[in-house]
Amino acid sequence: MEYGILGLIILIADIYAIIQVLGSNASTLAKVIWTIAIIALPVLGLLIWLIAGPRSSRASV
Template sequence: MEFLLGLVVFVLDVWAIIHVIGSRSSTLAKVLWVLLILIMPVVGFLIWLVAGPRRTASMAT
């Protein structure tokens, strides 16, 4: 059960990082968001989900 929960957290974190990299934010902001997500996977993801940079128009397909 722990493996499944860890896998879900990992997939969500990778998804968040992909969206951070594709955002219109500055490079510094992108680096800080990625670090937050990597250092605190669950809390960082939740913070990104609420307050993180939004997707670009090209990714909204």
């Protein structure tokens, strides 16, 4: 049961990361590479995206 909940949390975080990547100002190639990385390596891709991924087009306040 614990692994199911953990998997669901990772899935939700990955979907959020992909949405943020697609909404960023990055080039199309960068968006494709980030999306593939997040899908192919769900946990590692998410962690790398959190550290070095493209930022969203909205200005943070």
